[in-house]
Amino acid sequence: MTNKTSNAMWGGRFASGPDAIMEAINASIGFDKRLAAQDIEGSRAHAAMLAATGIISDSDAAAIREGLLTVLSEIENGEFEFSAALEDIHMNVESRLKDLIGEPAGRLHTARSRNDQVATDFKLWTRDQYDAAIDGLQALVRALLTQAEAGADWVMPGFTHLQTAQPVTWGHHMMAYVEMFGRDVSRFKDARARMNESPLGTAALAGTSFPIDRHMTAEALGFDRPAANSLDAVADRDFALEFLSCASICAMHLSRFAEELVIWSSAQFRFVALSDRFSTGSSIMPQKKNPDAAELIRAKIGRIMGAMVSLFTVMKGLPLTYSKDMQEDKEQVFDAADTLMLALAAMTGMVSDMTANKDALEAAAASGFSTATDLADWLVRALNLPFRDAHHVTGALVAMAESKGCDLPDLSLEDMQSVHVDITGDVFDVLGVQNSVNSRQSYGGTAPDQVRAQIARWKDALG
Numbered sequence: 001m002t003n004k005t006s007n008a009m010w011g012g013r014f015a016s017g018p019d020a021i022m023e024a025i026n027a028s029i030g031f032d033k034r035l036a037a038q039d040i041e042g043s044r045a046h047a048a049m050l051a052a053t054g055i056i057s058d059s060d061a062a063a064i065r066e067g068l069l070t071v072l073s074e075i076e077n078g079e080f081e082f083s084a085a086l087e088d089i090h091m092n093v094e095s096r097l098k099d100l101i102g103e104p105a106g107r108l109h110t111a112r113s114r115n116d117q118v119a120t121d122f123k124l125w126t127r128d129q130y131d132a133a134i135d136g137l138q139a140l141v142r143a144l145l146t147q148a149e150a151g152a153d154w155v156m157p158g159f160t161h162l163q164t165a166q167p168v169t170w171g172h173h174m175m176a177y178v179e180m181f182g183r184d185v186s187r188f189k190d191a192r193a194r195m196n197e198s199p200l201g202t203a204a205l206a207g208t209s210f211p212i213d214r215h216m217t218a219e220a221l222g223f224d225r226p227a228a229n230s231l232d233a234v235a236d237r238d239f240a241l242e243f244l245s246c247a248s249i250c251a252m253h254l255s256r257f258a259e260e261l262v263i264w265s266s267a268q269f270r271f272v273a274l275s276d277r278f279s280t281g282s283s284i285m286p287q288k289k290n291p292d293a294a295e296l297i298r299a300k301i302g303r304i305m306g307a308m309v310s311l312f313t314v315m316k317g318l319p320l321t322y323s324k325d326m327q328e329d330k331e332q333v334f335d336a337a338d339t340l341m342l343a344l345a346a347m348t349g350m351v352s353d354m355t356a357n358k359d360a361l362e363a364a365a366a367s368g369f370s371t372a373t374d375l376a377d378w379l380v381r382a383l384n385l386p387f388r389d390a391h392h393v394t395g396a397l398v399a400m401a402e403s404k405g406c407d408l409p410d411l412s413l414e415d416m417q418s419v420h421v422d423i424t425g426d427v428f429d430v431l432g433v434q435n436s437v438n439s440r441q442s443y444g445g446t447a448p449d450q451v452r453a454q455i456a457r458w459k460d461a462l463g
């Protein structure tokens with residue numbers, strides 16, 4: 001199973017080519033062909049710089065740059081024949097360039113190595129994914145703001161332990177996710193700013209003796225500056241790990257929201273109706289409308305976080321600088337990025353299309369003694385009871401209502417006074433859910449005024 005010819009790119013000292021198994025484990029072309037556009041962009045910038053610094057001739061650089069565009073169009077048109085014997089995208093592109101333009105192609109790899117090349121390509125690719133994640137999140141935030149605005153004062157139960165806790169507003173609940181996804185945006189932005197340094201020209205690991213201009217290539221490729229340490233630049237995959245970390249946190253937020261949508265769309269809750277466009281039917285139970293998109297979004301974090309753990313595990317313990325282990329970085333990030341973008345798009349579609357059931361939200365808000373805290377607060381304010389005593393009195397009233405099978409507002413004043421004689425009829429004002437939410441005027445609280453102020457702040461920020 002020996003391939004007779006040695007590798008055309010690095011085979012100078014090899015008498016025979018690799019075993020087929022060696023080729024199979026070594027080749028990355030099956031997946032790194034996704035970096036073709038970035039590879040060609042990086043090479044074109046490198047060639048222009050080599051000419052500008054007098055390292056290669058202008059005519060060679062022009063032939064290289066032109067030839068690379070031909071390679072790109074062949075790849076884009078599906079005419080390119082990828083070869084596993086040529087291992088990876090870098091050597092596939094360079095080899096084809098040689099077919100097309102001959103001798104000058106061999107000058108392209110002056111003053112660089114595949115180590116800085118792959119770091120550059122992968123950074124450029126990942127940088128686009130940072131931007132795509134930010135765009136996707138902003139679209140989702142807009143969809144949530146629309147929902148929040150429509151129901152800024154609709155009451156619903158707020159939960160702790162998934163037990164009814166206190167009434168809140170639908171708008172407030174939607175805005176909680178706006179805050180989470182807003183933090184995700186800022187996390188992706190922070191990491192993007194940190195990663196935007198060019199590895200190109202750090203060469204194999206030590207830099208190069210050629211008089212290159214790394215600032216020029218950095219600028220041409222949209223980097224803020226060249227990376228300052230050549231060893232670090234070829235060994236660093238933080239930019240991918242940070243992407244996966246940001247993606248995992250975002251996927252966790254998506255998963256929590258998806259879980260709520262699954263619960264809320266059930267017949268038992270009926271808080272929301274999902275659109276036909278984002279639901280599926282059952283092949284056996286005709287009445288069913290399943291929240292499959294929400295369930296799948298809930299699950300996608302498994303892949304995204306799996307990719308993060310996988311790449312951390314690949315990177316841990318690697319000595320400086322490049323090791324072939326690092327070829328295992330790409331598939332994880334590709335899959336996580338694809339998964340995240342799909343999940344964001346599906347969530348945005350679901351949120352834009354869903355209808356909140358105002359009546360069901362309101363009915364649920366009033367059940368489960370949700371205004372018990374308002375009652376306790378009233379006892380503190382009106383009767384000057386210490387909060388602990390007020391809590392105790394309220395507990396006794398809840399127990400009474402429970403034994404009578406009614407809610408707190410259904411108790412009579414006599415019932416109330418049998419627990420605490422000083423209670424007056426004014427208490428009934430605080431037992432309504434609308435009053436309850438209206439009273440929560442503390443900054444960031446659930447009062448519709450507060451919610452509307454937050455909506456306005458976010459709309460302003462998004463522009």
Ligand code: ARG
Pocket residue numbers: 028032087088114115118322324326327328
């Ligand atoms: N295909 C390789 C990767 O993805 C490119 C870098 C190879 N460098 C090397 N020194 N063998 O990591």
